[in-house]
Amino acid sequence: MSLVLYGFPLSANTHRVRLLLSMLSIPYEERTVNLMTGEHHQPAFLALNPLAQVPVLVDGDRTLFDSQAILVYLAESRAAAQWWPGDAYERARVAQWLFVNANEINNGIGYARNHISFRIPGDPAIPLARAKAVLAVLDQRLSEHDWLELGRPTLADIACSTLVSVADEAGLDRGTWPAVQRWHQRLAALPGFVPMPRLKARQG
Amino acid sequence: MSLVLYGFPLSANTHRVRLLLSMLSIPYEERTVNLMTGEHHQPAFLALNPLAQVPVLVDGDRTLFDSQAILVYLAESRAAAQWWPGDAYERARVAQWLFVNANEINNGIGYARNHISFRIPGDPAIPLARAKAVLAVLDQRLSEHDWLELGRPTLADIACSTLVSVADEAGLDRGTWPAVQRWHQRLAALPGFVPMPRLKARQG
Structure with missing residues (x-):
């Protein structure tokens, strides 16, 4: 079955x-959905996701939006219990961080990056304050734990890592949160890791 | 086992x-964690949730933060498959809306309500625009479906309903989204439904 x-x-x-x-x-x-030309607001894409957001996953006749929900789907449908455990409490502990990513990290680092690097209009002050607050929480946790939950890499680490790895594109000094940096180096050393595409590399 | x-x-x-x-x-x-006196920023509460947010669920020796993760935990640990199905695709379809609630609804209706009804400093314009955008998506979907997913009430409806039901406390006219109103009436007719406490009732 084809996966798109x-x-x-x-x-x-x-x-x-x-x-x-x-x-x-x-x-x-x-x-590629061309966000620069507004392709995500065209009827063909809205039929896939009425929220007009990437990503969308199409797995045969199944369609899903929201990156976190897609992570959960892939881990469950491919029986990847290392990343998304079967036990109710372990699973909910991992889920906590998926929601932290959807809310605090996305609305912190993500929105600040949109304003600063993608020049989307808006005041970056509020997202920057949220970004710093959640990075401080992550740094404290990761100064005591190698991974966010369960002592091993899970969907929690996958979900929270992408925006954190480009926090400098949101105008933040990543050196402020050293435990977060070491955690990301551990993640980057895992088999199959692929880094976030960098804005600077594309501009340079 | 005691549940707190x-x-x-x-x-x-x-x-x-x-x-x-x-x-x-x-x-x-x-x-009750007294948010008015800053009890959520005290060490005793931060030990339960470093993000300094309610709710937190304590189930014996298990502790969880984030309302959506707690919903998932309760449905899984109490085998409430009606609300949170076992099939990977059905589950991910429900999960999509848990993330919409954590992100768009919370950062839309929730933040606008904080600024307008709880007088937390900040410009409500951006959260109000996000609130209207997500309410339009919900209204379109609920004009074609009785429930957000699977043709029955699920965690998706539970999660998205609470802030939507007090959208007027965010300065929004709920009559603008009639399908959302009818959906909430269907939810309110289910056994065990309890309405959101109203700010006005407490002030009046």
């Missing part, structure tokens, strides 16, 4: 799915 | 958990 990921090269939400697909060695085809 | 919910009366995030507990007829004790 609708995404955008510099989208952290898209990259989160790419990262898990790569780590699970799942073949897929990526189709 | 740390929450706050007017918190929509707390109420989301109360609503599922009531619908599942699960007995629990609620302990």
Whole structure:
């Protein structure tokens, strides 16, 4: 069955799915949705996701939006219990961080990066304050634990890592959170890891 | 085993958990964390949730933060497959809306309500625009479906309902989204439903 990921090269939400697909060695085809020309607001894409956001995953006759929900789907449908455990409490502990990513990290680092690096209009002060607050929480946790939950890499680490790895594109000094940096180096050393595409590399 | 919910009366995030507990007829004790005096920033509470947010669920020796993760935990640990199905695709379809609630609804209706009704400093314009955008998506979907996914009430409806039901406290006219209103009436007719505490009722 063919697996198609609708995404955008510099989208952290898209990259989160790419990262898990790569780590699970799942073949897929990526189709670019041109956010610059507003393709995500066209009827053809809105039929896939009424929220007008990438990524969308199409797995045969199944369609899903939201990067975190797609991670959960891939891990469950491919029986990747290392990344998304079967036990209710362990699973919910991992899920906590998927929601932290969807809310605090996305609305912190993600929105600040949108304003600063993609020049989307808006005041970056509020997202920057949220970014710093959640990075401080992550840094404290990761100064005491190698991984966010369960003592091993899980969907929690995959989900939270993509925007954190480009926090400098949101105007933040990544050196402020050293435990977060070491955690990301551990993640980057795992088989199948692929780094977030960098804005500077594309501009340079 | 004792179940303790740390929450706050007017918190929509707390109420989301109360609503599922009531619908599942699960007995629990609620302990109020006084957000007005900053109790959520005190060490005793930060030990439960470093993000300094309600709700937190304590189930014996298990501790969880994030209302959506708690919903998932309760449904899985209490085998409530009606609300959170076992099939990977069905589950991910429900999960999509848990993330929409954590992100778009919370950062839209939730933040606008914080600024307007709780007088937390900040410009409500951006959250109000996000609130209207997601309410339009919900209204379109609910004009074609009785429930958000699977043709029956699930965690998706529980999660998205609490803030939507007090959208007027965010300065929004709920009549603008009639399909959302009818959906909420269907939810309110289910056994065990408990409505969000209203700010006006407490002030009046």
